[in-house]
Amino acid sequence: MEQTEVGNKQIILKNYTDQIPKETDLELRHGNKIKLKVPKGSGAFLVKNLYLSCDPYMRGRMRDFHDSYLPPFTPGSVIEGFGVSRVVDSDNPNFKPGDLIAGVTGWEEYSLIYRTQQLRKIQHQDDIPLSFHVGLLGMPGFTAYAGFYEVCSPQKGETVLVSAASGAVGQLVGQLAKLHGCYVVGSAGSSQKVDLLKNKLGFDEAFNYKEEPNLDAALKRYFPKGIDIFFDNVGGDMLDAALLNMRIHGRIAICGMVSQTSLSNPQGIHNMYALITKRITMKGFLQSDYLHLFPRFVEDVSCYYKQGKIVYIEDMNQALESAPAAFVGLFSGKNVGKQVICVAPE
Amino acid sequence: MEQTEVGNKQIILKNYTDQIPKETDLELRHGNKIKLKVPKGSGAFLVKNLYLSCDPYMRGRMRDFHDSYLPPFTPGSVIEGFGVSRVVDSDNPNFKPGDLIAGVTGWEEYSLIYRTQQLRKIQHQDDIPLSFHVGLLGMPGFTAYAGFYEVCSPQKGETVLVSAASGAVGQLVGQLAKLHGCYVVGSAGSSQKVDLLKNKLGFDEAFNYKEEPNLDAALKRYFPKGIDIFFDNVGGDMLDAALLNMRIHGRIAICGMVSQTSLSNPQGIHNMYALITKRITMKGFLQSDYLHLFPRFVEDVSCYYKQGKIVYIEDMNQALESAPAAFVGLFSGKNVGKQVICVAPE
Structure with missing residues (x-):
């Protein structure tokens, strides 16, 4: 046939x-x-x-x-x-x-x-x-899960900045951070996204970075006592501004650099000296290094979702x-x- | 009187x-x-x-x-x-x-x-x-000790780059790394210092960065399989070149940035994307966070010195x-x- x-x-x-x-x-x-x-x-x-x-x-x-x-x-x-x-x-x-x-x-x-x-x-x-x-239950969700829990060493009550916060990874990072008892601020690129972050995704605050002429000043406004954890999906200017606003022993998870226009000629990050004065740990990561945690991730995040504790x-x-x-x-x-x-x- | x-x-x-x-x-x-x-x-x-x-x-x-x-x-x-x-x-x-x-x-x-x-x-x-x-037994020596053992997580057999390698901190880092069973290369700014590194301080290799038109090429020559640990005292171009040559899961201890001409307008570091692809941990530190280790440091390093295992x-x-x-x-x-x-x- x-x-x-x-x-x-x-x-x-x-x-x-x-x-x-x-x-x-x-x-x-x-x-x-x-x-x-x-x-x-x-x-x-x-x-x-x-x-x-x-x-x-x-x-x-x-x-x-x-x-x-x-x-x-x-x-x-x-x-x-x-x-x-x-x-x-x-x-x-x-x-x-x-x-x-x-x-x-x-x-x-x-x-x-x-x-x-x-x-x-x-x-x-x-x-x-x-x-x-x-x-939520795939690579981006797992990136959020492994990056937040394994790279950021979060503590209840800490302050967390998430860039590209309404994106595939960021939206879950922020919600996990809230469930962990953190104060969470998201940066995004439109008022629609800012609205979603504050009113649907449960972030404490959110701002449109395109409307901030001075990112350092914006971060000082949202984090008057500084940032404990920066989960960074964008790199570039936001990373540079965050370095100036990290708290002592802060942690920066380098997840992505979606802001970079050229991969062969990337933008320089200038405020590296803050790494020393604030004793910051900056760690790049890939979810593929943490696959042993994948079953636990699926169980935890499915459960949160079914209980209505997170949305996506x-x-x-x-x-x-x-x-x-x-x-x-x-x-x-x-x-x-x-x-x-x-x-x-x- | x-x-x-x-x-x-x-x-x-x-x-x-x-x-x-x-x-x-x-x-x-x-x-x-x-x-x-x-x-x-x-x-x-x-x-x-x-x-x-x-x-x-x-x-x-x-x-x-x-x-x-x-x-x-x-x-x-x-x-x-x-x-x-x-x-x-x-x-x-x-x-x-x-x-x-x-x-x-x-x-x-x-x-x-x-x-x-x-x-x-x-x-x-x-x-x-x-x-x-x-x-040797003061702040710079302790910076080397705390930075190497506590920040770099060294393993026997790993490759180590030290910048400003003949300086107050670098010379001890290199010697501790050798005692730990690492392969150690130092960067310094004169042929006299290179000579000291190789012939007095026991580094495996050393080079004069001022005579290297291309630091990336120099590092590839000394580390054909990449760098596990970079103990950085200088920042700037050396840090940028090292980022390109780190191995997967490499560690960078940010100890100083003596290369920077202006503290208010520091040079940009461009190769940050390597943090992700190689899953690098970059950590700034101050010796003052590790003072609980100071007595052990004095005992260990005095002992090494008296035994002739290190010089200063x-x-x-x-x-x-x-x-x-x-x-x-x-x-x-x-x-x-x-x-x-x-x-x-x-």
Whole structure:
């Protein structure tokens, strides 16, 4: 019997860039028609991608730099990222048709998957949206969890600044910090986001950094006694201003630097001397170093969510065609909350 | 009976500066003649200063900035710093004439001391020079000890870069790292210092940063597999180059930034993104946070010294008149080893 062939739209890297990604650095391609069958003996399985995650770290894979923790994408080929997918056919006994999985997949409608070490099976639960497995319960959520508890050494009553605070990571950091008994202030780039931070996400205060002519003065206003913990997703001017406002023995978790326009010519940070006078610990981290905590994270955060103790804001785009614009929007703060692409209805 | 009066030469801060200190920022003054007697009921004691320590941190007290961990000096008044002194007269039952003390004193021939919390009594030992109590066994030595063991988390077999490696702190860091089983490379600013590092202080390698047109290339040459620990006394370009060459989970102890020409307009550090990709911990510190370890430090380092396992290089200037030049020489690397002023022969 002839097998059905289907189209497979894909997002392709057109060319390397170390500047802020533009839509034209990516391209939608109508890939070859594929059969929805996995070759026998391949050990692979075929998935239908339901949700794809737009994450700032992916920018690092768009440049011609081979010495980082992840290899670059290949120009002319489909890019990859975190996603939620359903198994369509399988030659791998551990993954059966119908299984839902979360993990690294292709930015395309269907992906043939050989490597399973970055995948996990997930259960569809009525009270948790499936797309949360690339957000609240996925890499960004885990980044917030590991970064806050393992890197920031938080104590009840401490003061916490979160930059890009309504983003995929920041919104959870702030809520975990509140649950921990901290005073939490978020920085974001629009009045809409500031409103969400204060009125939906439970931050004590929030401000629009674009409306602050002097970030140092803004931080002094919100932290008259200084900052114990800075969870930084943006780098640049905000990091420099925070250094001036840290308290003695403060901690800075360096999670991202989404403010940087050029990865090859990054902005200088000037107030490093504060590290000494205030005895600050500044630590860069990747969630992948803490994967032993992932099961506990899923349990804790699912529980908080189901109890209504935390919420999670998603910015959902429809269809793979919208993926390039959604992705590049991360770097101008166009997204409100975690940016996800719905590739196929569940 | 009329008491003897003596002259009391003093070093005065002439004016605040946040640039590299110049000799003319300090001034020798012939202070009022003083009696070598302490007022009864004052609880104070009078010391004759024998050795004074020139330390880069003192620069921070020469600027009109009141929000640091130490208050600024007062223009027109005598400056203070670490010294070794002998008690001449005392109204304090804990300090008797003839006692030797190390700690904070005035940059002058005689100081009347009221505050004793930063002082400790020392014993004259034939096999340890008295001046070592402001160097190897004083604040700089303790900075090396606390910084290396408590901030750098060293492991046997790791690679260590030390900047300003022949200085008061660096020379001990390198030797402790060697005793710990590390591979140690020092950076210094002259061929004489490089020679001392390699042939007297036991560093595995050393280089003259002034002769390296490309510090990144120099570090790649000495650390083909990267740097586990960077003990940084200089900041600026060396810190930026080291960031590019750190290994995953590397540690950077930020001890000083003697390279900076302006404290109010410091140089930017550009390669901060490496903190994330290599998961680097960068920690500024002050020895004063670790004073509970001071007794163990004195015991350990005295023992190493007496056993011939470590050496210590001093640059000794004679007479208080030479103090301004000796101090400002720190910032051009004129000193070879720990800079001390001998104010009075023992």
